[in-house]
Amino acid sequence: xxxxxxxxxxxxxxxxxxxxxxxxxxxxxxxxxxxxxxxxxxxxxxxxxxxxxxxxxxxxxxxxxxxxxxxxxxxxxxxxxxxxxxxxxxxxxxxxxxxxxxxxxxxxxxxxxxxxxxxxxxxxxxxxxxxxxxxxxxxxxxxxxxxxxxxxxxxxxxxxxxxxxxxxxxxxxxxxxxxxxxxxxxxxxxxxxxxxxxxxxxxxxxxxxxxxxxxxxxxxxxxxxxxxxxxxxxxxxx
Amino acid sequence: xxxxxxxxxxxxxxxxxxxxxxxxxxxxxxxxxxxxxxxxxxxxxxxxxxxxxxxxxxxxxxxxxxxxxxxxxxxxxxxxxxxxxxxxxxxxxxxxxxxxxxxxxxxxxxxxxxxxxxxxxxxxxxxxxxxxxxxxxxxxxxxxxxxxxxxxxxxxxxxxxxxxxxxxxxxxxxxxxxxxxxxxxxxxxxxxxxxxxxxxxxxxxxxxxxxxxxxxxxxxxxxxxxxxxxxxxxxxxxxxxxxxxxxxx
Amino acid sequence: xxxxxxxxxxxxxxxxxxxxxxxxxxxxxxxxxxxxxxxxxxxxxxxxxxxxxxxxxxxxxxxxxxxxxxxxxxxxxxxxxxxxxxxxxxxxxxxxxxxxxxxxxxxxxxxxxxxxxxxxxxxxxxxxxxxxxxxxxxxxxxxxxxxxxxxxxxxxxxxxxxxxxxxxxxxxxxxxxxxxxxxxxxxxxxxxxxxxxxxxxxxxxxxxxxxxxxxxxxxxxxxxxxxx
Numbered sequence: 001x002x003x004x005x006x007x008x009x010x011x012x013x014x015x016x017x018x019x020x021x022x023x024x025x026x027x028x029x030x031x032x033x034x035x036x037x038x039x040x041x042x043x044x045x046x047x048x049x050x051x052x053x054x055x056x057x058x059x060x061x062x063x064x065x066x067x068x069x070x071x072x073x074x075x076x077x078x079x080x081x082x083x084x085x086x087x088x089x090x091x092x093x094x095x096x097x098x099x100x101x102x103x104x105x106x107x108x109x110x111x112x113x114x115x116x117x118x119x120x121x122x123x124x125x126x127x128x129x130x131x132x133x134x135x136x137x138x139x140x141x142x143x144x145x146x147x148x149x150x151x152x153x154x155x156x157x158x159x160x161x162x163x164x165x166x167x168x169x170x171x172x173x174x175x176x177x178x179x180x181x182x183x184x185x186x187x188x189x190x191x192x193x194x195x196x197x198x199x200x201x202x203x204x205x206x207x208x209x210x211x212x213x214x215x216x217x218x219x220x221x222x223x224x225x226x227x228x229x230x231x232x233x234x235x236x237x238x
Numbered sequence: 239x240x241x242x243x244x245x246x247x248x249x250x251x252x253x254x255x256x257x258x259x260x261x262x263x264x265x266x267x268x269x270x271x272x273x274x275x276x277x278x279x280x281x282x283x284x285x286x287x288x289x290x291x292x293x294x295x296x297x298x299x300x301x302x303x304x305x306x307x308x309x310x311x312x313x314x315x316x317x318x319x320x321x322x323x324x325x326x327x328x329x330x331x332x333x334x335x336x337x338x339x340x341x342x343x344x345x346x347x348x349x350x351x352x353x354x355x356x357x358x359x360x361x362x363x364x365x366x367x368x369x370x371x372x373x374x375x376x377x378x379x380x381x382x383x384x385x386x387x388x389x390x391x392x393x394x395x396x397x398x399x400x401x402x403x404x405x406x407x408x409x410x411x412x413x414x415x416x417x418x419x420x421x422x423x424x425x426x427x428x429x430x431x432x433x434x435x436x437x438x439x440x441x442x443x444x445x446x447x448x449x450x451x452x453x454x455x456x457x458x459x460x461x462x463x464x465x466x467x468x469x470x471x472x473x474x475x476x477x478x479x480x481x482x483x484x485x486x487x
Numbered sequence: 488x489x490x491x492x493x494x495x496x497x498x499x500x501x502x503x504x505x506x507x508x509x510x511x512x513x514x515x516x517x518x519x520x521x522x523x524x525x526x527x528x529x530x531x532x533x534x535x536x537x538x539x540x541x542x543x544x545x546x547x548x549x550x551x552x553x554x555x556x557x558x559x560x561x562x563x564x565x566x567x568x569x570x571x572x573x574x575x576x577x578x579x580x581x582x583x584x585x586x587x588x589x590x591x592x593x594x595x596x597x598x599x600x601x602x603x604x605x606x607x608x609x610x611x612x613x614x615x616x617x618x619x620x621x622x623x624x625x626x627x628x629x630x631x632x633x634x635x636x637x638x639x640x641x642x643x644x645x646x647x648x649x650x651x652x653x654x655x656x657x658x659x660x661x662x663x664x665x666x667x668x669x670x671x672x673x674x675x676x677x678x679x680x681x682x683x684x685x686x687x688x689x690x691x692x693x694x695x696x697x698x699x700x701x702x703x704x705x706x707x708x709x710x711x712x713x714x715x
Contacts, residue, residue: 041391042473077579079714081324103491103581111572115504117511126507129500130580132491156511373662380659387649396712397645401659404641404705408662
């Protein structure tokens with residue numbers, strides 16, 4: 001794994017979470033997908049997909065609209081059942097222990113999953129309470145990192161702009177200690193500054209040993225990372 | 239391996255062929271049994287002491303009531319198989335049971351009402367057996383309505399499967415309601431610990447009719463399920479070959 | 488590094504979040520209660536309000552109103568969270584999905600069922616029920632409303648994502664909650680008549696326990712399927 005810098009500026013992944021026996025396995029390819037087939041009614045949406053993603057890599061799905069980007073991400077997350085094929089995380093089939101896989105996973109869909117009547121801080125606090133409860137200070141730092149440090153703390157999320165809401169969702173991503181990020185059009189509604197923030201967040205995640213699969217209609221340029229592009233579902237990812 | 243037949247039925251081409259072959263036979267058996275049963279019911283069975291000729295409606299009411307419960311149970315079992323093992327043919331079978339089962343339940347309720355009026359003096363009573371049978375109808379209608387309300391076919395299959403399984407609690411209630419409560423409806427005459435309480439001359443047409451209805455239901459279910467499989471597998475190449483084979487015959 | 492939250496702690500977080508949301512938007516949760524009172528008031532208006540007659544109708548009026556108001560409330564149980572993606576995040580949190588949904592159902596009952604349990608006896612008094620019947624009525628409503636929320640959650644899960652969920656929800660839930668209605672009304676009638684209502688109350692309690700063990704599993708299955 002020569003592409004990972006020796007000096008890490010972000011906290012390293014915990015060497016072994018008390019509950020997770022997988023951390024002891026060291027595989028280069030953390031996520032392996034083999035012969036994935038999925039039908040939805042009559043339509044054969046995913047046709048024998050075969051790929052793997054290693055630590056520190058970003059796989060961008062640049063497929064045309066309607067060819068199954070969202071379907072693939074939702075299938076990997078576990079919402080959709082694949083008729084054939086296997087998804088392996090850290091060497092183990094995800095069907096064997098879904099909860100452990102989900103603990104390592106952060107999914108961001110089209111909807112940001114934010115409650116409009118709560119403030120950003122409240123949203124973050126309660127989201128983290130489902131995973132690893134965080135102190136208010138860390139939540140504030142996370143909000144600052146996405147450029148929302150100066151907003152009114154009592155402002156409910158529904159009064160924010162679409163771009164600000166998306167940034168709150170990104171802040172949430174950085175607070176979860178999830179190794180695999182599955183992001184579906186994460187940069188929607190983000191202005192140029194927002195996209196820069198997202199790029200930084202993603203870069204920090206990848207250089208810390210995480211991996212990400214991002215469905216996007218515009219390629220993300222990130223320096224210093226193993227950046228892979230997958231332009232069309234029939235072709236092999238580059 | 240005993241599981242091979244299970245997986246074989248789950249394959250759409252196999253099921254399509256199987257249903258196509260056997261449905262006419264079941265229909266034929268049902269018709270024959272129906273004719274025999276009707277003869278027994280209307281001609282050879284003696285007149286009842288208390289209820290005279292009216293009681294003959296039992297030969298339609300009892301089989302349809304049994305079939306209402308049997309078809310619901312069958313639907314729930316097929317739904318469970320489809321849900322747990324993700325076999326799509328099972329969902330097609332479950333979908334096929336619902337309209338037939340609902341019709342049987344309606345026939346059961348209506349013939350019950352027709353029988354109740356002269357014997358009990360009322361068309362309807364809020365009695366555990368009648369109410370729980372009415373709920374069986376509600377479950378069938380709810381199942382059909384839920385299927386229709388969801389656009390995505392797989393979600394419709396699986397959501398209605400959950401409903402079918404949840405509603406199965408009602409079936410034992412219908413059957414045991416006349417034992418558990420003081421019901422106006424009479425206690426079970428057939429499925430009793432010490433054997434049926436009817437004389438043989440009245441009993442055999444009833445059993446024949448029950449068998450006739452069962453075969454009719456199976457034939458109906460096979461035909462409907464086959465049509466459902468046909469609709470779902472439109473794009474399959476096996477279907478094209480199958481249909482061209484049928485044309486040649 | 489702090490350890491991850493346990494399932495009960497996560498469920499409590501969901502409970503707290505839903506209560507916080509309800510505090511910010513109280514109107515939504517007062518509607519079912521208002522509907523309950525409204526329907527109960529309709530009965531004396533629609534009949535000869537002579538006390539002995541009212542007393543006879545009171546159990547039916549109370550329980551029909553409870554059922555209708557609960558059905559109204561059930562529509563909003565999962566709707567919002569389904570729309571904004573929160574339910575998806577619950578499913579992906581690595582916590583027991585059934586426990587999280589049970590927490591949601593519990594909050595839902597606290598906000599819709601419990602107020603009706605508190606207001607119900609007052610409504611019964613307005614329907615010429617004797618004051619001595621109040622404890623029995625309150626207990627019956629308490630046990631019955633719990634079952635209604637738990638079983639109703641199954642219907643709410645099944646109709647998530649259907650176009651006009653409301654009418655379909657009622658059709659699906661009614662056969663499942665009919666026993667609760669029957670025995671709840673019976674217990675109320677006996678309480679009003681001053682007779683021993685223990686039998687019906689025990690049955691209501693048993694139904695509640697059965698609902699608590701089985702209904703959340705069915706509801707979780709239904710919600711999971713709706714996210715496919």
